[in-house]
Amino acid sequence: MTTVLPESRAPQRASRGAPRRTGPTLWRVLAAERTKLTSVRANTWLVLGTVVAAAGTAYGLGMFVRPDDGRSGSWVVTSGFVLAQLGFLVLGALVGTAEHTTGTARTTFTAVPRRLPVLGAQALVAATTALVTAVLALGASYVATAVAPLADAPALDLSVPGASRALLGFALASVAVTLLGLGLGALLRRPAAALVTGVVLAIVSDQLLAANPSRFTDTVRSLLPSAGARLTQDDAALAALDAATRGPQLGVWGGGVVVGAWVLVVLAAAAYRLRRHDVR
Amino acid sequence: MIEVEALTKRYGSTTAVDGLTFTAPPGTVTGFLGPNGAGKSTTMRVVVGLERPTSGTATIHGRRYADLPAPLHAVGVMLDARSVHPGRTAYKHLLAMAQTHGISKARVREVIAQTGLEPAAHRRAGTFSLGMGQRLGIAGALLGDPATLILDEPVNGLDPDGVLWVRRLVRDLAAEGRTVLLSSHLMHELALCADRVVIIGRGRLLADAPVKEIVERSERAGTVRVRTPDPEPLTRELVASGAQVTPQEGGVLHVRGASVDDVGTAARRCGATVLELGTESGSLEEAYLQLTGDAVEYRAADARGGAR
Structure with missing residues (x-):
């Protein structure tokens, strides 16, 4: 303690004109996370890319729809989800x-x-961004499939x-996939690990299991986050899915409940790791 | 005021910090010195709550970091110049930090000006040189006008101008009554700006004392240096009076156990011509090397090493 200075030379807080010296609140952290998301250019490109992917896929798939397929107009507009969900996951x-990276x-x-x-602020900011992106993607898909001449699509x-x-x-499924990606990202802390896990859970497993239908595989499929894609289907399509499955019939909102549960569990695990473990 | 008490941090079987106790008092620049991998950065990360201690405590103003109501106003932290998203501009990085505490944009611009980052404020941090990254890190530490600053290797990668600037900055901050804890593996750097140094090696405390005291402890301290064209008679004379003489190159003798006055008198007695006479003061470098000599643990592949 060689040079402890008298109290009078300590920094004069009041005279520095700093208004309040208060700490983080959820609103402040939310503002900070919004700045962080919008200030990285890659995120802007990702949103635009997702919109283009959704609209492009909707247009491409719409070209193959025939009037007697039983596909509705909403099926065409939301069909871009199959590719767009990758953008939301990323x-x-x-x-x-x-x-962390x-x-x-x-x-x-x-x-x-x-x-x-x-983590809470990141979830809110990412969900909001996903919602805006989904609305833009729907609009673009609608315009793409309505304006350009599609053969016979309704x-x-x-x-x-x-x-x-x-x-x-x-929109809901897009938000859910985004939050699943966020939770996996915050839990695993590595983009490659988070993306591979997300793609396997939300896309690939369902396709693999669908190739080999049985009571067991259909039950597993109904419990994977990919069940969230059911949210993008209209009544007739959902009825057809429920009629075809040998597992549990998820009905109108069942797929949404399944993916919602996945989101909650993964985010809770991420919160646990964040709270209890070291950060480097 | 930073108080670290009996702090231990283990990663599996590796002990990074081992029962470390020290205090960084206010109004003082406390140098935190140790070879790479000694546990400096680990200690700092524990102090600011990024890592949990295995045992022991680290407090700031008597509180655990995580319990501080407004951390940025209490403690300014710069742990690593690479604590920024490379795709984000310096301004946005600082703005996001400021927003967590409701700090104004005016203050953000103020610290940008203070750290000389104005020309680069709207460039992405990924394009920054190491020195500019350091300035950005220091800007972030100053943002909340905190009473305590924790800076990990702040002069790393700075040009001579920047080094002088950091030296003056930490001196000024301490003169304002703030607590400054500054780590470095550059001993001469701390000799120039620290009041006291805490030296660690392999996670253990080796010394905690004012810089001057550490220098005086050095082996060479108290050695008289004399240059003469007649080393033989002078050596004989000095040895006869009980001093130890070590001949060096160029007719220089290092004498221990005799004062400058003794050596001068001895030279007159034996008629030796003295060309140069003075005391050798130990340097912090030497004191440091002696202290850490057996505590150096160089692990090139150790990702957790002190300075990354």
């Missing part, structure tokens, strides 16, 4: 892992040492039972 995974975690979690508000008709719910479902 968006979530990037938001979830960016802290870039070292930003050191800055973020020294500013907010309680940590969980950061036009979007909201009076078809479940058609408007399928459009809403597209």
